[in-house]
Amino acid sequence: MALSAPYKEIIDNAVKAIHERIFFAQYPEHPKAYGEDAPTIGLEAYKNQLGKPFTELLQTNAASWIGEEVSPYSLEPLGITYPAFEVDTLIVRSGRAFAAWKNVSVDDRAEVLVLALEQIKNRFFEIANATQHTTGQSFMMSFQASGPHASDRALEALAMGYEELTRFPEHVTWEKPAGKSVIKLEKTFKPVPKGVGLVIGCSTFPTWNSVPGLFATLITGNTAIVKPHPKSIYPIAIVVAEIQKALQAKGLDINICQLAVDTASKPITKELAQNPLVKLIDYTGGSAFGAYVESLPGKVTFTEKAGVNSVILDSVADLNAVTQNLAFAASLYTGQMCTAPQNIFIPAGGIKVGDQTVTYDEVVKAFCGALSGIAKHPQMGPGTFGAIQNEATLKRVDAVKDIATVLLAPETIANPEFPNARTSSHVVLEVDAKDFGIYENELFGPIVLVIKTKNTEHSVELAKEMAAKHGAITCAAYTTDGATEKLIAEEMESVFAPVSFNLTGGIFVNQHAAFSDFHVTGGNPAGNASFSNPEYVNKRFVWVGHRKL
């Protein structure tokens, strides 16, 4: 085996993009880029899979076949079952596979993983349908997030790993002058992997949030056990199956990458996480379980937990453009993105719009109007909001109505294509700045809080405190004043929260582009890792240097 020239070029281009951080996509986000027949083929594959065992995995001797996925659009079970294994079986197989994989060269590992990505590309439309009917995302978001965007993030992690693993020479002759003679040592430098990696997935972004850790773990020579959320297995099962096929094609142990499924009633995640052979854990999900993962002794963890994302409104050029943009950002996938805005800080005295001052009430009204406009729009509504993954989110929307003044009440979003879809438009609550206890909580789903502050400095202070205490993955700020922009940037970066300034039109605070935007900084409680900074791969292996006279 070796790293073939076309695959080397893919990695080299990715490495270059990571350094330059300009726009780059190995996998185009437009569905049309994949050929005319691709959508139909993908849909057929999806339909053929429904109600049947998923038999593509190469893992053998399953202990049982299980599956409990339900479409948030039809509220019907998908009826797909997956092979399940005892935790001991998974660990023993992973440990045995590690003994081989750790000695496979970096080039050979890269060859396998790029091959897998190129095969996954051919299944983007099946993955899109699988994602839509497990997460409730719209079809377009399902396609983009779970398909090209996820694969770009996987390639980013792979390329970052490739660069770091090849950063130092494998071998050098070291010659130190010593008077009239020379001391000569042969030195080798080896990036030694840590062991078994566990990748714990979430229900809302089953591939996008899991493939960076998975590819980072594998390129660095660790083996992987992928434990998806029991409600969102199908999309990542395809990814794992393609990795296994690529491993098999290259004559390698398919257990280098295993799928580990469980059910909500009999979870296996803690048993896996606590096993001493598991050295790396990648996790996306709630903060409580994330804190447990981070607290495990003897593990290197990479977490993305909950955050409370803020919007700071100070001054704008065009209020309509701003509220439209914010409303869309909040509406995308019914606010179930980790990057969605939640808390909107508006000064009690209103904000500047060009040369005018627009009152607080008018700003709130404009924002609520924009939200309603999207939700009630017959085409835009269902396509933007999608469906709600989890019944608990719907209950939360109902429950929060009691805790503060309701500015906008939630309603069902009619979806003619899927009349049973679990949907809701936003509940917008008005909260006073002093009610920190309300808005400091992550209220996952279509819940937006408008917080009346004394002035912009007060807004910044609260947004900063929120990020420091509870974490923030994004912050949107609107200001036409240079000094205020500087203040916001400096204050928010001091709590390691990135700020998006003055977004309007077709770009939204929720969108983090692979190869350019770091996703989560790793510096505040929203998570301890970042897609994909150098640490994201460096912590997965250890440089060991031997010397020989």
Add this chain to the structure above:
Amino acid sequence: MALSAPYKEIIDNAVKAIHERIFFAQYPEHPKAYGEDAPTIGLEAYKNQLGKPFTELLQTNAASWIGEEVSPYSLEPLGITYPAFEVDTLIVRSGRAFAAWKNVSVDDRAEVLVLALEQIKNRFFEIANATQHTTGQSFMMSFQASGPHASDRALEALAMGYEELTRFPEHVTWEKPAGKSVIKLEKTFKPVPKGVGLVIGCSTFPTWNSVPGLFATLITGNTAIVKPHPKSIYPIAIVVAEIQKALQAKGLDINICQLAVDTASKPITKELAQNPLVKLIDYTGGSAFGAYVESLPGKVTFTEKAGVNSVILDSVADLNAVTQNLAFAASLYTGQMCTAPQNIFIPAGGIKVGDQTVTYDEVVKAFCGALSGIAKHPQMGPGTFGAIQNEATLKRVDAVKDIATVLLAPETIANPEFPNARTSSHVVLEVDAKDFGIYENELFGPIVLVIKTKNTEHSVELAKEMAAKHGAITCAAYTTDGATEKLIAEEMESVFAPVSFNLTGGIFVNQHAAFSDFHVTGGNPAGNASFSNPEYVNKRFVWVGHRKL
């Protein structure tokens, strides 16, 4: 301010050396490189300092002046006092300095730090005397370790930091094609420092072990509080004073780098370490306190603790050359180096020497003979062994005589120059392989254990277990067999311990060269950090990217 061309060149050369890992030294290790008068000037400066307050630090309003250093050569107090401050004063000053330093550009920080290194260079001989009479190292080791070798390690960390901090562009225009139009964002990428860094020094290598963390912390924009061991303040006080002078010369707050002294009876380390503003901790010292440091919540820690270093004897070309080399490695600074060999594994059936088999007893005899030869040699003995830093080490040498068969008894090493010097040659103990409970302990100082094993595989198994359980910073192995060499390399690297093979002549297992050898891997219990891999600097800051339409 800006990064001047000559200093930029120093950094560029260092970055290149780090990548290539061939021999490189910015600061020559030969004393003659520093001019004919330098030794005398340095000695005079040292003598003038004795018995007086150390007034070079620019920190003001000391709460008291304290100092309790004692020369291990004369057993007399040095009589030097240092300004001491309340912990709150140190923290408040550091926090205030952080607000400014974090916004100083990477180039400007580099300018200050290289200036400091260039000034420290002029004081290598004073630092050498200061080190000799606080640590007990020989003059030559004091000069090399605390002078050029330490400064090279500082430059290495600084250069690694410089490279990482400038890895991504400060600003890019990101243009994403969107149908017929283009979405354009201005993006900035900023490495945001974490806060106050605490650097906790040890008594045996007061500069070498502290300056890498100190320079890594400072170049990444964090402020530093340097807390030396109360018995070894003088050498690092000079370093801190020179950094403060360089800061002052550039118009910066000298509290960016503070010295924090305490006494053995009133330690302040825990109070400093637990302060919430302290985000980074660099630590060298015993394992128990190291474990405490690592356990502190909300801190990023870089530790070098104790390790148990093994020697594996399998087969050699020239037994005399090997035992001479090992004996010298064990004798350097009376075994008080963290890299010194402790456990020598020898197969019961003896080892191959060329085509012959030499019995276990003969190998042991040759090794003990070589040790005695150095210890009793009138010139070589005192110059190699130096003196013992701590009375407790001497007591340990005495105490261990009861726990196993004594193969070689310790004796005082006569030192005509310093008749009161605290010295001891080695105690060599013979231990059976089954007595794991004895040889699994780090027995710091001139204590060597010879462990009789079944065969080389057994030796490797035990050395590996030791490194996994208790950590190892070095491993020396001697084998003329290719397959055995491969086995040792793979087994030891699986527990993240580097192996030095077949060292004889003028190169020793204890020596780790800056810019080439990683010191400590960070992968086993000997420490969680490595001088200086990319992680060593990356963990000290967070990439934050802002975006603006």
